[in-house]
Amino acid sequence: MESMKKVFPYLPDKIVPIILDTDMDADVDDTGALAVLCSYAQEGRAKILATVGSCNSGCAVKCIGGINAYYGFPNVPVGISPHCPSSGQSLYQSIIAEKYGKDYPDDKSARSALEVYREVLSSAEDNSVVITVIGALNNLHDLLKSESDKYSPLNGIELVKQKVKLCIIMGGRFPESSPNGEYNICLDVDAAYYVVHNCPVSILWSGHEIGAEIFTGNMRNDMEPDDPVRLAYDLYGKDTTGTYARQSWDLTTILFAVEGAGDYWDIQTGSVEINTSRHILSADCEPAYNKWIQGEGKDARLVPKMAPQEIADILNKRMIMAKRKTNMFL
Numbered sequence: 001m002e003s004m005k006k007v008f009p010y011l012p013d014k015i016v017p018i019i020l021d022t023d024m025d026a027d028v029d030d031t032g033a034l035a036v037l038c039s040y041a042q043e044g045r046a047k048i049l050a051t052v053g054s055c056n057s058g059c060a061v062k063c064i065g066g067i068n069a070y071y072g073f074p075n076v077p078v079g080i081s082p083h084c085p086s087s088g089q090s091l092y093q094s095i096i097a098e099k100y101g102k103d104y105p106d107d108k109s110a111r112s113a114l115e116v117y118r119e120v121l122s123s124a125e126d127n128s129v130v131i132t133v134i135g136a137l138n139n140l141h142d143l144l145k146s147e148s149d150k151y152s153p154l155n156g157i158e159l160v161k162q163k164v165k166l167c168i169i170m171g172g173r174f175p176e177s178s179p180n181g182e183y184n185i186c187l188d189v190d191a192a193y194y195v196v197h198n199c200p201v202s203i204l205w206s207g208h209e210i211g212a213e214i215f216t217g218n219m220r221n222d223m224e225p226d227d228p229v230r231l232a233y234d235l236y237g238k239d240t241t242g243t244y245a246r247q248s249w250d251l252t253t254i255l256f257a258v259e260g261a262g263d264y265w266d267i268q269t270g271s272v273e274i275n276t277s278r279h280i281l282s283a284d285c286e287p288a289y290n291k292w293i294q295g296e297g298k299d300a301r302l303v304p305k306m307a308p309q310e311i312a313d314i315l316n317k318r319m320i321m322a323k324r325k326t327n328m329f330l
């Protein structure tokens with residue numbers, strides 16, 4: 001671990017350069033997270049280097065790209081994994097894609113997430129990029145295992161070590177998941193295990209418990225009438241009143257990426273253990289079970305501090321702050 005880069009306490013840059021890695025598929029909080037990220041980018045507090053999808057489920061690229069374009073970021077690269085660890089059954093993806101993402105390719109013909117990751121990282125400043133994963137860990141796994149290519153002579157681990165400041169992962173349940181695993185870990189437990197043991201920079205884990213008590217999206221009637229994220233929450237909650245609220249696992253992760261722990265959370269350093277079929281922590285544990293080992297490791301996890309409703313209010317305001325920056329959908 002001596003050669004590993006440690007980042008805590010994490011102090012965000014004035015403008016945080018972010019690669020967002022999202023499943024943008026089963027759950028709707030990925031759309032809320034993208035709205036929150038775009039609100040920061042519109043303010044000049046974040047720069048969206050790329051958005052990549054971890055679940056090749058049909059039209060994730062059109063959905064992600066369409067939301068980017070609506071908020072004024074049509075040129076942000078969008079890539080997609082060749083795999084689909086999720087069910088691929090989204091209540092909103094195809095509708096958002098159809099309405100907002102016509103200029104983007106379908107998932108089968110889109111650029112690979114790996115290529116986008118490597119291209120964007122190779123041209124980034126050293127030690128600057130914040131990778132934020134709010135879905136399965138297959139893309140990060142593929143990146144770490146990648147070899148040199150036309151974008152960089154470095155292999156994946158060397159490239160991440162040189163360019164990445166911090167990986168933030170919404171995943172796991174802490175201090176332990178019992179007896180089963182958390183959703184994002186379960187989607188690709190072998191990828192998660194590989195990332196835990198091979199990521200050369202610090203990982204900040206935002207566990208299931210962080211977003212589970214924070215409900216957002218229920219103020220979306222204050223968003224613009226044609227906002228794609230408002231529509232996604234309508235479709236997901238099958239709610240014509242606009243009052244449906246969803247847990248905020250992915251949105252809180254963006255809040256941390258741009259603002260740091262602040263008054264929102266405490267940070268506890270340590271490391272994660274993940275049980276795969278090959279690495280049994282205990283005979284009672286199901287695969288993908290995880291637990292937290294507190295200590296002086298390079299990684300850390302968030303620990304709840306601020307009242308959930310206060311954070312919900314901040315995130316809801318962020319969703320409303322994100323504004324349409326194009327006339328292309330009018």
Ligand SMILES: [Ca+2]
Nearest residue numbers: 023030134135
């Ligand atoms: Ca997600």
